[in-house]
Amino acid sequence: MFFRILSIIFPIFAIIGAGWLYARLRHRNGGGIDMAFANQLNMEVFVPALVFAALVSKDFALGSYRDLALAALLLMFGSGIVAWWLARLLGEQPKTFVPPMMFVNSGNMGLPLMVLAFGDGALPAAVVLFFVENLLHYTLGTWLLDHHARLWNLWRVPVIFAALLALAVKFVEVPLWPPLLVAIKLVGDVAIPLLLFSLGVRLALSQWSDVRLGLIGMVLRPATGMLFAALLARLLALDERDAAMLMVFGALPPAVLNYVFAERYHQEPAKVASLVMIGNLGALLFIPLALAMTLQ
Template identity: 60%
Template sequence: MLLRIVSVMFPVFAIVAVGYWYGRLKKPDMRVANQLNMEFFVPALVFAALASKSFDLQSYWLLAVGGVVVILGSGLVAWPLARCLKVDPRLFVPPMMFSNCGNMGLPLAILAFGESALPAAVMLFLVGNTLHYSLGIWMMSPTARLMGLWREPVILASIAGLAVSLLQVQLWQPLYFAIKMLGDVSIPLLLFSLGVRLTQADFSDVRFGLLGAVVCPVAGLLFAALSVWLLPLPPEHAAMLIVFGALPPAVLNFVFAEKYGVQPERMASLVMVGNLMSVLFVAMALYWVL
């Protein structure tokens, strides 16, 4: 069992480590690569997964409900905790709700459960991203305009992929494989980019970071287990939801904190410490489900 967990986690953290090493050595500007990833490669991955012949929306809606329960439930835990600790809820609550389901969740799902798990991982990724770009932004800045959500390439790609699936459109196979090949670029680039981002980590408030690093996966696992108990999920979807619950705070939380002026330095500590400590909680989740 230990060997299997290591075999799942090693490629993920090895690529992150390579990104960290290269980031320290060369200090690359990843903005263009990240922009390409979010505007082309990740949308291609999402579209290919949803438009594949094996994808059936009815088979995944309960998993989507479970993802919503994990996200909103984590917020219900984090909000009163932030009040008790006298921490700005805008700083503490969103990163406890919105986890790293892109950089870490997608590759972990494929390595742990195989290529057939990609549509389920993409469904959880879409749930997390859609809520993050709407509810998450509103929580940080209630006056922010949310219409930009529908211009996000990932959302547009998901709508297109779902339309292809629901209407049973048969894509020309060479076109489908070209899109899928573009999507295959996204996962290693997500991990490499995360490693580079860790070189810019701000550990000025380690205690606050450690608090978030524990609360985020513990709350996520609690509500993932509750969802598995309440919802008639297939075993493979239940396992995916448990791993989803154990993920650390998303790097996107720092991007939004910087954009809306919500103490970005403390958010950086919370996000980066959480991602470093994720090796412990992800290993626990994998031990639980494998």
């Protein structure tokens, strides 16, 4: 079991480590590093292509993932409620603490992790979890930080547009030319390694500004996530694979997008950066734990 878990997590953390090492070496040699264009290209082209290809595949049937999507939503809401209560107890601003405890790294880490752990057939379910998390992050997450934010143009977010387009294609049963679908899949294949590499770069550039809050979040995020995953899997009678994927989803660390949103809305970005960085380092402990609990 140890070597099986190691074989799953090693490629993920090796690529993250490569990004971290590259950024540190560039910084040490006096060179700057700007991942802005690469990240923009990934979120506007490669990840949408990955989402579209997964959702239009023959293996994807929307109705079969309804309970998994509902479980993911309830898990995030439950984690958010616990985090709101603890933030009040600690004297921290809920707007700072709650989003990183709710919205997880379902893209950078979740997608490759679930494919490596559960096989290529798990990609559609992993994409559903990624889409549900992103949709809630861009809606509720934005509203939490700015109650006056306009959400009517959410469809313009490339990842969400790609998912809606794929669902429309599946609904009207539009046949796609196989070579076109192959091309879209090839473009989407760029997304996962670039997501991991850019995460490593981001972690290398982050600051340890509030270790106390970061350590609390490092434990709270996966602990509440895995607890709600276990309860919801039983309550909704999820099948074995979906229950295992939900457990891994619950163990994921805070999404890097939390830091991006905190910067945009001036919501204590230094504290959020620490929550994200320390939480992702804590994944070295909690991800293997979640895999040990789910793999047979």
